[in-house]
Amino acid sequence: xxxxxxxxxxxxxxxxxxxxxxxxxxxxxxxxxxxxxxxxxxxxxxxxxxxxxxxxxxxxxxxxxxxxxxxxxxxxxxxxxxxxxxxxxxxxxxxxxxxxxxxxxxxxxxxxxxxxxxxxxxxxxxxxxxxxxxxxxxxxxxxxxxxxxxxxxxxxxxxxxxxxxxxxxxxxxxxxxxxxxxxxxxxxxxxxxxxxxxxxxxxxxxxxxxxxxxxxxxxxxxxxxxxxxxxxxxxxxxxxxxxxxxxxxxxxxxxxxxxxxxxxxxxxxxxxxxxxxxxxxxxxxxxxxxxxxxxxxxxxxxxxxxxxxxxxxxxxxxxxxxxxxxxxxxxxxxxxxxxxxxxxxxxxxxxxxxxxxxxxxxxxxxxxxxxxxxxxxxxxxxxxxxxxxxxxxxxxxxxxxxxxxxxxxxxxxxxxxxxxxxxxxxxxxx
Amino acid sequence: xxxxxxxxxxxxxxxxxxxxxxxxxxxxxxxxxxxxxxxxxxxxxxxxxxxxxxxxxxxxxxxxxxxxxxxxxxxxxxxxxxxxxxxxxxxxxxxxxxxxxxxxxxxxxxxxxxxxxxxxxxxxxxxxxxxxxxxxxxxxxxxxxxxxxxxxxxxxxxxxxxxxxxxxxxxxxxxxxxxxxxxxxxxxxxxxxxxxxxxxxxxxxxxxxxxxxxxxxxxxxxxxxxxxxxxxxxxxxxxxxxxxxxxxxxxxxxxxxxxxxxxxxxxxxxxxxxxxxxxxxxxxxxxxxxxxxxxxxxxxxxxxxxxxxxxxxxxxxxxxxxxxxxxxxxxxxxxxxxxxxxxxxxxxxxxxxxxxxxxxxxxxxxxxxxxxxxxxxxxxxxxxxxxxxxxxxxxxxxxxxxxxxxxxx
Numbered sequence: 001x002x003x004x005x006x007x008x009x010x011x012x013x014x015x016x017x018x019x020x021x022x023x024x025x026x027x028x029x030x031x032x033x034x035x036x037x038x039x040x041x042x043x044x045x046x047x048x049x050x051x052x053x054x055x056x057x058x059x060x061x062x063x064x065x066x067x068x069x070x071x072x073x074x075x076x077x078x079x080x081x082x083x084x085x086x087x088x089x090x091x092x093x094x095x096x097x098x099x100x101x102x103x104x105x106x107x108x109x110x111x112x113x114x115x116x117x118x119x120x121x122x123x124x125x126x127x128x129x130x131x132x133x134x135x136x137x138x139x140x141x142x143x144x145x146x147x148x149x150x151x152x153x154x155x156x157x158x159x160x161x162x163x164x165x166x167x168x169x170x171x172x173x174x175x176x177x178x179x180x181x182x183x184x185x186x187x188x189x190x191x192x193x194x195x196x197x198x199x200x201x202x203x204x205x206x207x208x209x210x211x212x213x214x215x216x217x218x219x220x221x222x223x224x225x226x227x228x229x230x231x232x233x234x235x236x237x238x239x240x241x242x243x244x245x246x247x248x249x250x251x252x253x254x255x256x257x258x259x260x261x262x263x264x265x266x267x268x269x270x271x272x273x274x275x276x277x278x279x280x281x282x283x284x285x286x287x288x289x290x291x292x293x294x295x296x297x298x299x300x301x302x303x304x305x306x307x308x309x310x311x312x313x314x315x316x317x318x319x320x321x322x323x324x325x326x327x328x329x330x331x332x333x334x335x336x337x338x339x340x341x342x343x344x345x346x347x348x349x350x351x352x353x354x355x356x357x358x359x360x361x362x363x364x365x366x367x368x369x370x371x372x373x374x375x376x377x378x379x380x381x382x383x384x385x386x387x388x389x390x391x392x393x394x395x396x397x398x399x400x401x402x403x404x405x406x407x408x409x410x411x412x413x414x415x416x417x418x419x420x421x422x423x424x425x426x427x428x429x430x
Numbered sequence: 431x432x433x434x435x436x437x438x439x440x441x442x443x444x445x446x447x448x449x450x451x452x453x454x455x456x457x458x459x460x461x462x463x464x465x466x467x468x469x470x471x472x473x474x475x476x477x478x479x480x481x482x483x484x485x486x487x488x489x490x491x492x493x494x495x496x497x498x499x500x501x502x503x504x505x506x507x508x509x510x511x512x513x514x515x516x517x518x519x520x521x522x523x524x525x526x527x528x529x530x531x532x533x534x535x536x537x538x539x540x541x542x543x544x545x546x547x548x549x550x551x552x553x554x555x556x557x558x559x560x561x562x563x564x565x566x567x568x569x570x571x572x573x574x575x576x577x578x579x580x581x582x583x584x585x586x587x588x589x590x591x592x593x594x595x596x597x598x599x600x601x602x603x604x605x606x607x608x609x610x611x612x613x614x615x616x617x618x619x620x621x622x623x624x625x626x627x628x629x630x631x632x633x634x635x636x637x638x639x640x641x642x643x644x645x646x647x648x649x650x651x652x653x654x655x656x657x658x659x660x661x662x663x664x665x666x667x668x669x670x671x672x673x674x675x676x677x678x679x680x681x682x683x684x685x686x687x688x689x690x691x692x693x694x695x696x697x698x699x700x701x702x703x704x705x706x707x708x709x710x711x712x713x714x715x716x717x718x719x720x721x722x723x724x725x726x727x728x729x730x731x732x733x734x735x736x737x738x739x740x741x742x743x744x745x746x747x748x749x750x751x752x753x754x755x756x757x758x759x760x761x762x763x764x765x766x767x768x769x770x771x772x773x774x775x776x777x778x779x780x781x782x783x784x785x786x787x788x789x790x791x792x793x794x795x796x797x798x799x800x801x802x803x804x805x806x807x808x809x810x811x812x813x814x815x816x817x818x819x820x821x822x823x824x825x826x827x828x829x830x831x832x833x834x835x836x837x838x839x
Contacts, residue, residue: 061837075750119710127709130702 022208024189025161028168029178029196030203034060037176040199041066044178047195051184055171077148078141085140089133098124161209179207298397300378307375314401324406327399331391340364340410359387364407365414377404440677441823444668450814457807463800471797474543477536479797481544482779483805484533485632486656486772488526489649491809492625493657494519495584496650498591499621502607502614507832508685511677514824515664517595518816519657522809523588527581529805533632537570547638548573560639568635576631580624587617595824602826625650633778640719644704649778651697655740656771658690662764666757673822680755681836687754690767694748697774698741722781728793732777740770772802 031037034056041054045068054063096113104112115123150156162168162179171177178199180192196204252258263269269277281287292298297311310316329338337343342363350358362369369377381400384390395403412420421429468476494516501509501516540549546561547553547568553561561568591610598606626646634645642648662683668674708716723729744767753759780793824830 059839119712121710127706130706 022210024182024206025209026179026181026183026187026207027193027196028162028165028205028207029180029199029201030167030205031176031178031200032174032202034176036200037178038062038066040178040201043199044180044196047186049180049184049186051181051187053179055168055177055179057172057174057176060176072152074145074148074152078144081144081148082137082141085136085138086133088140089136090129092136093129093132094124161207164209165205165207167203167205175202296375297401300375300382302375305375306373306379308373310374310401310405314398314405316405320402321405321409323399324402324404324409327395328403328406331395332403335361335388336364339414340407357387361388365411369407370411370415374401374404374408377407439672440674441821441825442673443820443822444671444673444814444817446814446818450811450818453807453811453814455807457804457809457811460800460802460804460807462804464797464804467795467797467800471795472543473536474541475795475797476801477533477541477544478780479795479801480805481533481632481636482775482798483801484526484529485779486775486802487522487805487809488530489653489771489775490656490660491519491522491526491588492584492621493653493660495523495588495591496621496654497657497661498595499587499614499617502591502610503618505611505829507829508682508836510824510827510829510833511674512661512665512682512686513595513827514820514822515661515668516657517592518813519660519664520588521592521816522812523581523584525809525812527585529808530577530581534574537573540570545635545638547635558639564638568638573631576627580628583620583624587621590617595827596820598824598826599821604828607828622650625653636779637719637782639715642704642708642716642719644700648697648700648704651693651700652771652774654693655690655697655767658686658693659764659767659771662686662690662760663768666761666764668822669757677823677834679836680757681838682833683757683760684751684754684838687748687760687763690763691744691748691754694741694744694767698745701736701741723777729777729781732773732793736770736774736777739766740774744770 029040031040037054037056037060041063044052045066054060054067056063097116099113100115101107101109101112117123118128121128167175168177178196178201180187180196182189186192193204193206263277265278267277268275272279294311295301296307297313300307314320332340333344334346335342335344337347340363342361344361347361351360378400380388381395381403382390382392391400418426418429464476464479497509497516498513498520500506501513536544537548540551542549542552547564548570553565556562566572590613594606594610597603629646629649633649634641665674665678665682665686669678705720708720723733744763747753747763753763776798780798827833
């Protein structure tokens with residue numbers, strides 16, 4: 001086709017009218033120089049068209065202005081996503097590592113974070129968080145740039161009737177084109193070709209497309225169903241594996257992970273002279289926190305004798321006595337009883353069963369116990385006595401002292417004098 | 431685009447006689463004031479301050495040398511209109527080699543307040559033994575050898591590239607461009623090595639117990655920030671003087687702004703990389719460098735000002751397209767970044783680890799200002815003098831047309 005006559009547009013039709021016949025999608029105008037393209041673009045722009053484009057084999061300076069293209073809004077999308085990425089990175093780290101789950105009881109447990117100290121750093125510290133914030137910012141900004149660019153250009157576009165034209169192939173070689181889409185609100189099947197003919201074009205060609213029934217080809221439907229059936233196989237296999245049993249040992253896909261080359265505690269090994277795999281600490285050294293240099297606090301002894309007083313680092317307060325009560329009720333009350341009278345449920349049951357060898361627990365209210373120095377009680381808790389097992393490994397030193405303070409409170413409560421009762425409450429006593 | 435009719439006025443040298451004279455006077459007065467302060471307050475303060483301001487002007491010239499070689503290396507077309515300005519700055523390197531000589535005095539005198547490792551007494555009394563251990567590298571003769579190599583490389587490269595570029599103004603010989611392109615690659619390798627070694631020797635060895643493998647890159651990144659800031663300012667004033675008004679367009683400003691922005695981010699990336707690893711590992715032999723820099727209110731303030739003024743503010747200011755395309759705005763950003771680059775070097779040079787060397791009398795001494803005026807004045811006078819002698823544009827560069835018609839998409 002050549003010439004710029006509107007008759008060559010081949011009886012333009014409104015898109016979508018009539019099935020099976022060719023439908024006009026737009027008009028392609030060809031130019032032979034970038035200068036002509038710019039002049040034409042300015043006129044199309046001034047005529048008020050909005051759905052149109054230009055095509056050239058190389059970037060043409062000034063085409064943006066000639067087409068009336070405003071500066072892209074893409075940077076705002078990138079900025080917004082960058083800011084979102086920054087905040088997400090920060091919030092992610094705060095939530096997973098620093099948020100106190102007690103303040104968010106309504107969040108399901110498996111969505112709550114877990115406070116985890118690393119290298120003695122604060123749970124939430126900006127220097128450590130910056131790499132993740134930075135990566136999240138860059139990631140979202142870059143995705144925003146790529147996806148935003150594609151979306152604003154209506155890409156990916158799988159089908160374009162324009163590409164079927166032989167003439168259009170020269171757009172990548174030596175010709176320049178203006179394409180006006182028939183969907184443009186200003187598009188007029190009669191008037192538009194006439195207007196385009198005045199642009200000094202080398203040629204005008206209508207872009208037509210034969211519209212078919214719109215149904216999927218049968219081959220495509222069968223192939224799609226086949227792929228869906230194939231995709232069901234892996235979940236079916238997994239479901240079968242969950243219900244069937246096998247006598248065979250499991251597969252070792254990664255053998256190193258199932259059978260690791262490592263030593264266990266107490267294992268023998270020929271390498272060292274003492275035949276042990278685990279190494280004892282170097283002579284004269286202690287692990288951190290293992291130094292127990294204060295016999296008063298750690299053993300309840302002063303100069304070898306049981307201490308009569310609490311060590312100075314133990315503060316007797318209502319809080320510490322309540323702590324002692326709580327620990328006492330957990331560790332001591334099962335035998336000694338909640339009141340300390342030696343009538344805990346274990347003691348009662350042993351009495352009922354008449355267990356041989358059973359030594360009844362001492363009543364802590366017994367004058368013998370009351371008169372014992374606190375260091376003696378500490379020693380008993382730590383190392384056990386008769387059938388009472390040692391509790392030194394289960395109860396921390398500070399808690400042992402708290403328990404002793406609570407035991408002293410119990411003793412006092414059972415041997416109280418009138419003066420111990422506050423004056424305003426004495427009248428209630430009968 | 432064709433601006434040929436206007437170009438003759440554009441490239442004419444500027445009659446800078448008076449300005450150059452004024453700059454030289456300011457320089458001489460600054461240096462003299464610095465010496466007087468040295469006589470009054472001790473030479474330790476003087477030499478630390480000299481080292482600070484010397485590395486400042488040197489880093490700008492080194493940034494210019496990098497820019498010139500980079501343009502040849504990547505065969506850039508757009509930058510031809512700006513290259514002569516960078517060549518003028520790089521042309522001060524022979525002068526800077528001479529200005530380095532005073533720094534050999536504290537080295538040979540073994541003043542413990544400047545380079546602790548140069549003082550035999552400090553090495554002998556070093557309880558850690560590290561100074562003794564590092565002596566095969568950190569000793570005065572070897573230091574001087576390395577400095578001679580560095581300056582030989584820089585002066586050689588600067589003279590090579592500047593002379594051929596100026597020679598091309600007369601002959602228009604394309605072969606000169608071809609040869610400069612060839613030499614820019616090995617020149618770049620030599621540049622990378624010498625700048626790294628110089629940064630380690632002159633600045634990092636101020637704290638000889640400490641080391642950071644990224645230190646050379648840190649110095650380099652700051653230098654480039656300083657250079658692009660200077661370039662923005664320089665081209666702004668040259669245009670105000672009625673030169674390069676057609677050869678340099680808003681498009682060139684835009685690209686200088688982009689490069690300044692890029693190196694601001696690069697500097698922050700490098701500075702943070704160094705900080706994060708040291709902060710995280712928290713090893714005494716590494717944190718010792720940050721300890722005096724975050725120890726008191728003054729230095730904490732300087733550190734925070736660097737974070738905000740050397741990264742956050744210029745990042746926000748230069749992120750958009752329009753500030754880079756407005757000449758006055760970009761020149762203001764350039765002036766600010768030039769000050770920030772000075773502050774960055776101040777932060778590198780002046781603080782001293784407690785218990786090492788002498789405590790500074792005050793964190794900011796008048797000597798710092800006097801010697802800044804002195805050294806900058808001398809270098810500005812040299813640049814202005816060179817401006818009066820040669821064209822401000824490589825007018826017969828084969829890629830000049832590309833530069834003149836350059837447009838950012």
